[in-house]
Amino acid sequence: MIARPTPLLIVEDSNEDFEALQRFLRRSSTPISIQRCISGEQALAFLNRTGDYIDQITPRPGLIVLDLNLPGTDGREVLRQIKQNKNLKSIPVVVFTTSSNPKDIEDCYQFGVNSYIVKPINFAQLKRDVQLLVDYWFEVTTLPN
Amino acid sequence: MxxxxxxxxxxxxxxxxxxxxxxxxxxxxxxxxxxxxxxxxxxxxxxxxxxxxxxxxxxxxxxxxxxxxxxEDTAYKVQLKTLQAQFIEALSQTEYFLDGMVQLEPELLQLVNATGAVICSASQCICVGETPAEADVRALLNWMKPHFHQSLFETRSLSQNYPAAESFKAIASGVLALEISKVHHNYILWFRPEVVQTVNWGGNPNKPVEVLADNSLRMSPRRSFDLWQETVRASALPWKPCEIEAVIELRSLLVGVVLRQADELALMNFELQRSNEELDSFAYIASHDLKEPLRGIHNYANFLMEDYATALDGDGVAKLQTMVRLTQRMEDLINSLLHFSRLGRAELMRQTVNLDELVHQTIATLTIARPQNEVEFRIPRFLPEVKCDRAQVNELFTNLISNAIKYNNKAEKWIEIGYLAGQEGEIAGAGNVSPITFYVGDNGIGIPPEHLDKIFQIFRRLHGRDDFGGGTGAGLTIARKIAERHGGRIWVKSIPAEGSTFYFTLAAEADA
Missing domain, CATH: 3.30.450.40 (GAF domain)
Known part of the structure; x- marks a missing residue:
């Protein structure tokens, strides 16, 4: 049904965590084109098409997977800016983080995060979580264009 | 004139x-x-x-x-000045005024020519020379507190104003007291003994009035000019103005020391609080940052098993599986540490909690999770309502009850949950004025007496890692933290092979 692969933005500074995510995303039956940013600044520039991305004509991501602890502008700030931006706020954001701090969880939902997932130290669970994520946001849910 | x-x-x-x-x-x-x-x-x-x-x-x-x-008394005044100089020297070198005073016991008496002195702080009384018993001194001090005038109280016959002093008038008829600090309850009292004196008067001063034949009263001067002698009892030699002056100077000296001490304490408290906060956030950040590389090790070990499945033999796979298991154990430990550090920082949400309901829910949750464990729960009487943090107290009961379930190898296991109030708590060792003491008792394996002091230490386990259902070894540390955050404490009584009873309170003893 979907001709073009769905674009997904992953904001993640850890190569190992990105590798693990990518591994399971690639196995998904849904074709996904992955765009990675390693810092908050880079992610905001990409989304706002500023700086290095000024001439970019990549499609808007259908989903953003966002780490909270990033160098420089951290994930909390990125989330806040996305959800306050009229053009960006309709993009679903899933926080994918080590932090299980209740304050982070509360703050993220207050900012309008669409889902909050604590990174598991459990291979089988990670596999399941990524598959669920793809199925839910790319198969079950209808997203705005 | x-x-x-x-x-x-x-x-x-x-x-x-x-x-x-x-x-x-x-x-x-x-x-x-x-x-x-x-x-x-x-x-x-x-x-x-x-x-x-x-x-x-x-x-x-x-x-x-x-x-x-x-x-008058010039030599005496010079001596007093010398003593004052000694006090200045001793006190300027000590951190705490009590320390400085104790070094100068004989001088303290000489300063006002007293035979006894007591240095009182909130926690202790140091007696020098001949003084009334400590309980009498405390009572006297309580009576005296409203009578201080410019931080000074002085009398040469105490029992006239304070009848209770009659019993110790022989050692303390004369009292000179100095209030150093109301807030810190610092006082110094000096005593002088009763001196029975015979005073010679020109005439009896008590008989100026005579009754006439018609029953009317008439003021009349005396006719006899013999000496009229009066015996004065329950009185000490008067305190001389120079002695009182010396004491007032001593006070300003001591106030300086006490103030310095208070400043240092305040600073120390501030430092302590800051280092506590730093320690908490350190534990939080450290354990958070430890997780990232740990997750990498976990995932990459799994990548190896997936990507090199054909190259690895059974032994290689087993070793990688052990590695994966260890990363998960490490994560459990880090999570316990994180949870423990969060407990120390989270605001306590005190509300009225029906503990009877709470404990029944806790038991239900625990028994659903472990249906294979047949345990008899005994709750002899309804548990009361208590002001506490519901989530934390739930965890406290959960930890104690799940330990009681785990560490039991009897065929017929039982766990008793109840509380002791007032006198009953005293018997269990809760101190005399105690709040409600809760307990969770079992007929489990018990704890050897030599290990009783270790069980509340974090990650301290008394048994093999996989015996009795495992666990990280943070449960009792967390239980203690919760009791302490509520102002209470936790303790245990145990007989090996017969069972253990954990007692705890959720309020400070003074709040009872």
Whole structure:
């Protein structure tokens, strides 16, 4: 049904965590084109098409997977800016983080995060979580264009 | 000053057989200090010249009075100054005023020529020389507190104002007390013994009134001029102005030390609080940052098993599986540490909690999770409602009850959950004025006495990692933290092979 692969933005500074995510995303039956940013600044520039991305004509991501602890502008700030931006706020954001701090969880939902997932130290669970994520946001849910 | 003489005085002079009288006033600070009285047995007229000379003598005497008073006890005053200098030296070198004072016990007595002294702080009384019993001193101090005038209390016959002092009048008729700090309950008291004195009076001062035949009262001067002697009891030698002055100077010295001490304490508290906060956030950040590489190890070990499945033999796979298992164990430990550090920082949400409901829910949750464990739960009476943090107290009960389930190898296991109030708590070791003491008791494996002090230490386990269902070894540490955050405490009584009972309170003893 979907001709073009769905674009997904992953904001993640850890190569190992990105590798693990990518591994399971690639196995998904849904074709996904992955765009990675390693810092908050880079992610905001990409989304706002500023700086290095000024001439970019990549499609808007259908989903953003966002780490909270990033160098420089951290994930909390990125989330806040996305959800306050009229053009960006309709993009679903899933926080994918080590932090299980209740304050982070509360703050993220207050900012309008669409889902909050604590990174598991459990291979089988990670596999399941990524598959669920793809199925839910790319198969079950209808997203705005 | 000229004035007519009162009729009563005239009668008094007549009784004495005096026919001529003259008096010269001695004045100090425009007040009558005393007088020189002159009597003559026959009528006598003193010439103006002589009266002028007498007046002059009076004025010279008056002028000298101030000098005489100042020079009295000169040697003694010098000695007091020397003592004060010693105090200054000792106190400037000590951190705590009690330490400084204790070094100078004999000087403390000499400073005011006392036979006993007590240095009181909120927690202790240091007695020097002959003093009343500590309980008497405390009671006296309580009575005395409203009577301090400019931080000083002074009497030479205590039992007149404070009848309870009658029993120790022999050692403490004279009391001189100094209030160093109301807030810190710092006081110094000096005592002087009763001195039974015989005072010679010109006449009985207590009989100026006589009853006439018609029952009316008449003021009359006395007719007898024998010495009238009075025995004064329950009185000590008066405190001299120079002694009181010395004590006031000592006070300003001590206040300086106490203030310095309070400043240092405040600073220390601040530092402690800051280092506690740093420690908490350190534990939080450290354990958070430890997780990232750990997750990498976990995932990459799994990548190896997936990507090199054909290259690895059974032994290689088993070793990688062990590695994966260890990363998960490490994560459990980090999570416990994180949870523990969060407990220390999270705000306590005190609300009224029905503990009876809470404990029943806890039991239900635990038994659903472990249906294979047959345990009899005994709750002898309804548990009360208590003001506490619901989530934390739920965790406290969960940890204690799940331990009680885990560490039991009896065929018929039971766990009793109840509480002790007032006197009952005292027997269990909760101290005399205790809040409600809760307990969770079992007939489990018990704890050897040599390990009783270790069980509340974090990650301290008494059994093999996989015995009794495992766990990270943070449960009791967390339980203790929760009790302490509520102002209470936790303790245990245990007999190996017979069972353990954990007791805890959720409020400070003073709040009971």
């Amino acid at each position: 000229l004035r007519s003489v009162s009729p009563l005085h005239l009668e008094y002079l007549q009784n004495m057989g005096v026919t001529a009288s003259m008096s010269i006033s001695l004045m100090q600070d425009q007040k009558l200090w005393g007088l020189i009285a002159c009597h003559h047995l026959s009528p006598k007229y003193v010439s103006y010249n002589i009266r002028t000379v007498c007046e002059f003598i009076g004025q010279v005497m008056s002028a000298e009075l101030a000098n005489k008073v100042t020079n």
